[in-house]
Amino acid sequence: MADTLEVKGLSVGYARKGLALEDVSLSVPKGSIVALLGANGAGKTTLIRAVTGLLDLHHGHVTQGSVQFDGKSVLGMPSHRLVRMGMGLVPEGRLVFKQLTVEDNLSVGAAILPRSAVRERMDAVYTLFPRLLERRQQAAGWLSGGEQQMLALGRALVASPTLLLVDELSLGLAPLIVKAIYKQLLVVGETLGTSMLIVEQNARLALEFAATAYILDRGRIVLSGPSADVAASEAMKESYLGAKRESSASAA
Numbered sequence: 494m495a496d497t498l499e500v501k502g503l504s505v506g507y508a509r510k511g512l513a514l515e516d517v518s519l520s521v522p523k524g525s526i527v528a529l530l531g532a533n534g535a536g537k538t539t540l541i542r543a544v545t546g547l548l549d550l551h552h553g554h555v556t557q558g559s560v561q562f563d564g565k566s567v568l569g570m571p572s573h574r575l576v577r578m579g580m581g582l583v584p585e586g587r588l589v590f591k592q593l594t595v596e597d598n599l600s601v602g603a604a605i606l607p608r609s610a611v612r613e614r615m616d617a618v619y620t621l622f623p624r625l626l627e628r629r630q631q632a633a634g635w636l637s638g639g640e641q642q643m644l645a646l647g648r649a650l651v652a653s654p655t656l657l658l659v660d661e662l663s664l665g666l667a668p669l670i671v672k673a674i675y676k677q678l679l680v681v682g683e684t685l686g687t688s689m690l691i692v693e694q695n696a697r698l699a700l701e702f703a704a705t706a707y708i709l710d711r712g713r714i715v716l717s718g719p720s721a722d723v724a725a726s727e728a729m730k731e732s733y734l735g736a737k738r739e740s741s742a743s744a745a
């Protein structure tokens with residue numbers, strides 16, 4: 494089966510900076526969760542921007558390579574068009590509309606749907622994240638960090654994207670909340686066939702839920718493969734999973 498997202502040999506630069514991404518190739522198979530891991534400044538957000546048509550906004554530019562979404566070349570397409578083609582983005586920092594209610598935030602995400610489909614899709618999001626239903630008339634700014642992340646995910650998922658891109662899913666959230674969110678994303682993948690590319694700094698959690706993982710280091714993919722293999726690799730253990738510090742605990 495064709496991959497939902499196929500990035501090939503992608504290099505990206507910013508004005509007055511060298512390359513932020515160099516020859517990056519990555520694919521997201523239909524219905525699966527792919528984790529994109531790496532330290533601060535590795536280029537994770539840059540990759541998301543390149544895929545979602547947001548590079549221009551940040552004065553970045555592609556110097557070579559290609560991005561295919563559902564078999565179509567999409568480099569250079571504006572993000573509003575990509576959203577209509579089925580991309581859903583949860584940006585770094587979540588960026589929910591804090592003054593708007595939960596329901597109105599979801600309405601923003603549902604704006605591209607035919608009117609007759611809106612109620613059903615909203616209810617599907619509330620089923621996925623019942624906390625949002627409890628708080629639907631509250632301003633988003635009053636929600637906890639975990640609830641705001643659920644809302645940001647809901648705002649993207651309400652439009653039934655075929656590809657969901659999440660930048661920093663777990664940042665600042667307690668592991669229990671993050672696990673609960675991942676479990677719901679697995680449900681989404683299984684029931685709707687949604688493909689997901691999830692940027693994470695918390696490698697351990699991401700590797701638990703993602704099928705495959707890619708590690709970015711200073712703009713290059715340095716390791717990739719099935720999550721279990723990536724988690725077991727020595728380089729990964731040492732740099733991201735704290736194996737040295739926790740070697741006694743992991744022997745148990």
Ligand SMILES: Nc1ncnc2c1ncn2[C@@H]1O[C@H](COP(=O)(O)OP(=O)(O)OP(=O)(O)O)[C@@H](O)[C@H]1O
Nearest residue numbers: 507510513532533534535536537538539540551552
């Ligand atoms: N708008 C910009 N202009 C110039 N350089 C930028 C811009 N945005 C990012 N960079 C640089 O590109 C590199 C990659 O940054 P990017 O934000 O993609 O990393 P990241 O992996 O998302 O990091 P973090 O984990 O901190 O979010 C960094 O060196 C960063 O300083």
Ligand SMILES: [Mg+2]
Nearest residue numbers: 537538539585
């Ligand atoms: Mg980032």
